[in-house]
Amino acid sequence: MVSKLDGRARPGKPRHPRKPLKRKRDAEDVVALEQQVANLDPREVSAKDFADLPLSQPTASGLEASHFKTMTDVQAKVIPLALKGADCLGAAKTGSGKTLAFLIPVLENLYRKRWTSMDGLGVLIISPTRELAIQIFDVLRKVGRYHSFAAGLVIGGKSLREEQERLGRMNILVCTPGRMLQHMDQTASFDVNNLQMLVLDEADRIMDMGFQTTVDAIVEHLPKERQTLLFSATQTRKVSDLARLSLREPEYVSVHEAASSSTPSTLQQHYVITPLPEKLDTLYSFLRSNIKSKILVFLSSGKQVRFVYESFCHLQPGIPLLHLHGKQKQTARLDVTAKFSAAKYSCLFATDVAARGLDFPAVDWVIQLDCPEDAETYIHRVGRTARFERNGRAVLLLDPSEEEGILKRLAQKKVPIERIKVRQSKQQSIKNQLQNMCFKDPELKYIGQKAFVSYVRSVHVQKDKEIFNLRELPLEEFAASLGLAGTPKIKFLNGDSVKRLKNAPRDLPSSSEDEGAEEKGDEKSRGKKKEAVRTKYDRMFERRNQDVLADHYKKMIEGDDDDEVADVDDGLRDADEDDDFLTVKRRGYADDLAEQIGGAAPVPKPRLVTAVGAEPIFIDSKRREKLLKSKKKLLKFKGKGTKLVFDDDGNAHAIYELEDEGQFREQGPAEIQRSKFVEEEKERVKVADAVDKQLVREKKRERKEKRKAREMAEREIGDEMHVELGTPDDEGLDDGDDSVKVAPRRVEVEGHPQKRAKKWFEDDSEDGAKRVKKRTGRIIEATEEPETLEDLEALASGLLG
Ligand SMILES: Nc1ncnc2c1ncn2[C@@H]1O[C@H](COP(=O)(O)OP(=O)(O)OP(=O)(O)O)[C@@H](O)[C@H]1O
Numbered sequence: 001m002v003s004k005l006d007g008r009a010r011p012g013k014p015r016h017p018r019k020p021l022k023r024k025r026d027a028e029d030v031v032a033l034e035q036q037v038a039n040l041d042p043r044e045v046s047a048k049d050f051a052d053l054p055l056s057q058p059t060a061s062g063l064e065a066s067h068f069k070t071m072t073d074v075q076a077k078v079i080p081l082a083l084k085g086a087d088c089l090g091a092a093k094t095g096s097g098k099t100l101a102f103l104i105p106v107l108e109n110l111y112r113k114r115w116t117s118m119d120g121l122g123v124l125i126i127s128p129t130r131e132l133a134i135q136i137f138d139v140l141r142k143v144g145r146y147h148s149f150a151a152g153l154v155i156g157g158k159s160l161r162e163e164q165e166r167l168g169r170m171n172i173l174v175c176t177p178g179r180m181l182q183h184m185d186q187t188a189s190f191d192v193n194n195l196q197m198l199v200l201d202e203a204d205r206i207m208d209m210g211f212q213t214t215v216d217a218i219v220e221h222l223p224k225e226r227q228t229l230l231f232s233a234t235q236t237r238k239v240s241d242l243a244r245l246s247l248r249e250p251e252y253v254s255v256h257e258a259a260s261s262s263t264p265s266t267l268q269q270h271y272v273i274t275p276l277p278e279k280l281d282t283l284y285s286f287l288r289s290n291i292k293s294k295i296l297v298f299l300s301s302g303k304q305v306r307f308v309y310e311s312f313c314h315l316q317p318g319i320p321l322l323h324l325h326g327k328q329k330q331t332a333r334l335d336v337t338a339k340f341s342a343a344k345y346s347c348l349f350a351t352d353v354a355a356r357g358l359d360f361p362a363v364d365w366v367i368q369l370d371c372p373e374d375a376e377t378y379i380h381r382v383g384r385t386a387r388f389e390r391n392g393r394a395v396l397l398l399d400p401s402e403e404e405g406i407l408k409r410l411a412q413k414k415v416p417i418e419r420i421k422v423r424q425s426k427q428q429s430i431k432n433q434l435q436n437m438c439f440k441d442p443e444l445k446y447i448g449q450k451a452f453v454s455y456v457r458s459v460h461v462q463k464d465k466e467i468f469n470l471r472e473l474p475l476e477e478f479a480a481s482l483g484l485a486g487t488p489k490i491k492f493l494n495g496d497s498v499k500r501l502k503n504a505p506r507d508l509p510s511s512s513e514d515e516g517a518e519e520k521g522d523e524k525s526r527g528k529k530k531e532a533v534r535t536k537y538d539r540m541f542e543r544r545n546q547d548v549l550a551d552h553y554k555k556m557i558e559g560d561d562d563d564e565v566a567d568v569d570d571g572l573r574d575a576d577e578d579d580d581f582l583t584v585k586r587r588g589y590a591d592d593l594a595e596q597i598g599g600a601a602p603v604p605k606p607r608l609v610t611a612v613g614a615e616p617i618f619i620d621s622k623r624r625e626k627l628l629k630s631k632k633k634l635l636k637f638k639g640k641g642t643k644l645v646f647d648d649d650g651n652a653h654a655i656y657e658l659e660d661e662g663q664f665r666e667q668g669p670a671e672i673q674r675s676k677f678v679e680e681e682k683e684r685v686k687v688a689d690a691v692d693k694q695l696v697r698e699k700k701r702e703r704k705e706k707r708k709a710r711e712m713a714e715r716e717i718g719d720e721m722h723v724e725l726g727t728p729d730d731e732g733l734d735d736g737d738d739s740v741k742v743a744p745r746r747v748e749v750e751g752h753p754q755k756r757a758k759k760w761f762e763d764d765s766e767d768g769a770k771r772v773k774k775r776t777g778r779i780i781e782a783t784e785e786p787e788t789l790e791d792l793e794a795l796a797s798g799l800l801g
Pocket residue numbers: 067068069070071072075092093094095096097098099100232233356357358359383384387388
């Protein structure tokens with residue numbers, strides 16, 4: 001990093017005579033430092049503050065300028081060992097300051113070696129995700145601001161060639177594994193033979209994510225003689241397996257091993273039993289009750305994240321919404337993390353791409369909507385709150401079938417968690433709204449179907465069957481809770497089933513349910529399906545909330561066959577309630593007549609006005625006449641209109657007309673009629689589905705083209721450094737919508753503050769609420785924070801200068 005002290009010659013003094021002096025002084029400093037480090041006994045260190053350690057002036061100044069004074073436990077233990085050159089394997093709770101525990105030794109060891117740009121790459125820091133890599137780079141930039149090393153980010157994205165030139169001049173690289181290996185294999189000028197240190201942050205995750213072979217291959221390229229540091233929030237056997245990274249007599253530093261819990265003591269952890277089909281209701285109710293909070297919600301797949309995000313944006317719970325998953329474009333991901341970091345009140349829906357290492361300031365709540373795959377993932381997720389001795393709360397939503405299994409796993413990992421209940425009075429159902437939204441918006445319906453399938457698949461592929469048991473889950477009700485009219489096809493019978501599932505055509509709800517029931521051994525659901533053959537009327541009844549059809553059905557079952565009159569009346573009733581002006585409508589013919597007959601207040605002599613297809617309206621004043629001349633306004637008197645079908649004789653019929661029993665019998669046996677009806681409907685749905693799909697495809701194509709155009713434009717602007725992409729760094733299953741939307745919040749009118757949200761949990765105390773309020777006041781440094789990837793790139797390229 002370019003030293004701010006370097007090259008800043010005092011006015012009036014020639015610059016060159018100072019250089020030898022400075023170099024001499026630096027050399028003396030280094031000798032003195034070496035001596036102090038040699039005298040340091042890591043096992044007897046009682047240092048509490050960074051000032052107690054033998055650190056160089058640039059590091060000490062960087063720490064001071066970043067307001068770091070007292071060391072955390074893991075820092076106090078690891079830094080002395082690492083300063084002395086030992087290989088370390090550090091495990092400490094989330095948010096305990098592991099990043100500085102390796103960055104300080106990185107800077108110090110290069111400084112003491114008097115590393116220059118001519119010496120090439122000295123340190124490689126590997127992170128499992130791009131976001132974490134960026135975050136590490138950011139901390140490095142802060143604490144290393146007074147050093148003069150060149151540091152860079154290599155996380156994929158830009159063309160290899162752009163990156164290749166610069167790599168050779170880097171001293172410290174923060175990278176994701178995939179892109180780094182690509183460079184090692186393809187960039188001839190990239191020399192790693194001089195490497196002094198290798199750091200793996202979130203080492204267990206790097207191994208979890210299927211990067212083993214990549215990391216093995218990277219290590220193959222590196223010199224054997226080097227220092228290696230591994231860090232993780234959970235010390236698992238897998239991390240120990242990393243011995244194959246050729247650690248030399250590593251020091252195991254497990255700071256919180258003896259602690260009674262493996263999560264921070266400032267974290268309150270609860271779980272709620274919510275049947276799968278009620279999870280979204282619970283989440284929505286929770287958000288409504290906590291609109292003045294910063295909330296991180298974890299889901300198990302990118303598709304679910306998208307569905308919940310999109311549908312909640314429509315529902316507007318009153319808190320700004322964001323979403324983050326692996327298939328978003330890097331700039332969008334960065335934008336989201338920056339927005340969520342800066343937000344005071346916000347809710348971020350995310351996959352586990354955000355579970356580890358990310359340091360969002362002042363998160364109040366971590367909600368796990370989907371059960372984590374294991375206790376480690378749970379610990380990492382909840383670790384996004386209650387960081388560095390701050391308070392935080394975590395809530396895990398569990399289906400009854402998951403309770404026993406996951407609680408056992410959490411107990412084994414010393415996670416203290418208690419059950420709480422949701423206040424029933426606060427529980428709100430959004431099922432009808434979701435149904436309505438999916439009915440009206442084919443794209444949302446499509447995302448919902450994908451979300452359903454990806455959830456089922458995520459449960460199906462879980463290894464821990466004590467927790468995850470697909471057969472125990474009420475999948476049909478779950479599909480309905482997402483607003484889907486039927487259960488999308490699910491078949492996991494053999495190895496290629498997932499692929500088949502992905503490509504499975506969407507089908508008529510009833511028939512796909514039948515197919516779903518074919519699942520081996522699913523006797524229960526098969527029985528259910530048999531009973532539940534639904535007619536078009538049943539389906540209409542289910543859609544009762546959906547305006548026209550619902551009204552119509554209601555009328556039909558109430559035996560009201562004068563549809564047009566009923567429609568007009570309904571229109572009048574609604575209008576009456578809504579709008580003053582529309583009281584004119586009340587003066588329909590019938591009303592006037594009644595008033596006159598009944599001897600009500602004298603009514604001026606009416607004139608008749610009619611609109612095409614509408615009831616006659618009587619005008620009793622000039623003002624009304626003027627108003628009614630407006631075509632737009634007249635439309636309101638037309639009512640909703642009624643759809644009619646004409647038979648062969650030209651007689652009009654209501655579209656859903658009930659036949660009498662005799663007619664019905666004439667048409668043949670009920671069974672045959674039913675299957676004929678099902679077939680016809682199936683065809684109809686297929687056609688409608690094809691149209692829907694086409695629509696979605698077109699929209700996608702449009703989006704893709706826009707994205708491409710944007711990317712081209714960005715490329716043309718030609719920002720400097722090398723960064724991003726190319727690394728499949730999380731499970732990201734989605735097709736990826738890169739948009740970053742913030743749902744409109746409820747507007748707060750000045751002088752009328754938004755009503756404070758009511759508490760959601762039964763056991764919430766007033767204290768708790770106050771605590772949450774106080775916690776939001778975290779200090780964020782205001783010194784030229786880079787907000788986008790481009791800012792970071794510009795900075796990094798500055799370092800190269
Ligand atoms: N010595 C310190 N003094 C004050 N704040 C610190 C100190 N060390 C770290 N922090 C702050 O604590 C927070 C957590 O640090 P960090 O991200 O390094 O934790 P971590 O152990 O890596 O967490 P995770 O396991 O979740 O990745 C950061 O906001 C960081 O700025």
